[in-house]
Amino acid sequence: MSVAAHTTPSGYLLPSIHSAPPFFTKQINPTTRSIADDHWARIILGYARHRRLFTLRVEDAETSGNDWDEIFRNERINRRLLPDHLASLISSMVTNNLAVYEPPKQTRSVLLYWRRPEEWADVLHSWVASTGQMNTIMTFYEITDPPVESPLSSLPIVILRKAIDVLSKSGRAQIIAIADGEGVRFFPGGSKI
Template identity: 30%
Template sequence: MTSSLRSLSGGGGGFTWPWQYYFPPFFTVQVNSDTRAKQLEAWCRLVLDYHRAHKSYVLDISEAQSSQLFSNQDINRRLPPEGIDLVLKTLESRGNVEWQNSEKSRCLVMWRSPREWGELIYKWAQASGHGNSVCTLYELHSGEDTTEEEFCGIELWVLQRSIQALAREGKAELIPGDSADGSDAGVKFFS
């Protein structure tokens, strides 16, 4: 089945499982270091692509093993907890996972780094004539001008970190707001 791809059933929004997802050894941590490295690379890509397709940013470890992501019912295989842990440690080392608590029971999954999101947002700002002007985070998140952009609907914490990354590069300035969630904060983009 190396050349076939299968779509996620039941509301997956066009997500396509990679061929490895239907290959039983994919769900067993490989002993050979070269094979394990390739396996981990495929798992990392799968986790990021899955969360991207679902616009999901949080992974609950207690639910992970039974989730469709780590358990393929079609071939009756599931990645064991130590395999999930290895994948998440690899993603953490790459900056794609950040733990929400010291128990490491929930993590934030970032299929793009805040810097990468910031670059997308900055390109949009420049192309749409928002250079040297101010937008609210709400406008970036939910505004009419951004409905076709990949960052539309992005989690507010990711958006804030993205603007902070732009600020560190001198491309934007985050202007604090008054609301508890920060959605009324502003951002000034520099040309």
């Protein structure tokens, strides 16, 4: 079988390395492992962005029929990513600030940064400006579950908070206590990160 790029049923283009059987094996040589880990991280983050997936768990390599099957299994070469290999990849991604353990104090589940919090901050601020909601108080729910789908729809609150923190530090947002929790007010100015 030739090593070639492949498009998944969901339309994601996997690079040719995904068709190489050794790619699914945790490499012993540190240099080779680092290169393979970088390729895996790009595939995982690209696929997560393509499918708008925010969470990755070691269990995703253990079970079939989940959102990650298209990239963790390659039936054409009869290979799959093993859970201990995925755990190692997750650790590497956290070390490289491409993911964060969520919930904290465990190592089997992460939130993926297919956009860094700084990028989410810019997306959030642009969306608020485009919807004419500057200087109004919004709940986190209004941001992550708007009546019209937005780039922020279904954004995990942990990532939203990090984006708001970025905006707060630059004077473009402020967390405000409201009757049923917290809200946030956005400002047009401030220094852009």
